[in-house]
């Protein structure tokens with residue numbers, strides 16, 4: 014019997030970047046009565062709240078105490094204690110690392126003619142420090158979905174920026190993500206880092222964990238978990254996840 018159910022978020026629990034459905038919310042709430050539940054994703058803490066936690070229908074503090082949030086690929090961990098969410102650990106980049114990455118991205122984008130400051134909405138920014146990673150968003154966060162999709166559909170602009178960044182700051186990884194983004198991290202800060210910390214923090218073995226993800230193929234962002242030897246269920250979308258969870262809850 015598994016003790017821990019761990020989930021990728023985008024496309025595994027939700028439609029990418031949107032709140033989970035009522036169906037997934039109800040299933041997760043029931044799972045909290047039987048398992049430790051651990052979503053792990055590159056997103057920030059506030060997005061875990063909006064997309065998952067706030068969608069759970071009337072969770073009790075006891076249920077929430079079994080929910081473990083592995084934020085920013087598990088470089089940050091939050092747990093519910095005494096009525097509030099507490100950060101248990103955080104592995105941020107240093108100020109020097111953030112500065113070096115920021116300079117490399119800005120220089121690369123300017124050299125290549127892809128620094129689109131004039132297209133930003135008021136108060137928006139192209140480069141965002143997310144503590145454990147620095148993210149380039151070519152048109153900022155607030156641009157329309159259509160504008161974002163149209164900017165670099167074939168990744169050509171970002172592949173060029175990322176390649177130039179790698180020349181300027183070779184000690185970091187620059188990963189093309191989303192529609193207009195590049196994430197810069199220190200090497201190894203992928204889901205295997207987060208999953209290793211999860212095993213430590215929850216004091217469980219690999220064999221105690223069942224992981225759900227949609228990108229479990231080599232090169233996918235869930236593949237590091239497969240490589241660790243953790244049992245994995247590959248899903249296409251949240252409907253597949255719901256189907257699997259019904260099966261698991263049905264045999265308890």
Ligand SMILES: [Mg+2]
Pocket residue numbers: 021022023024025226227228
């Ligand atoms: Mg995913």
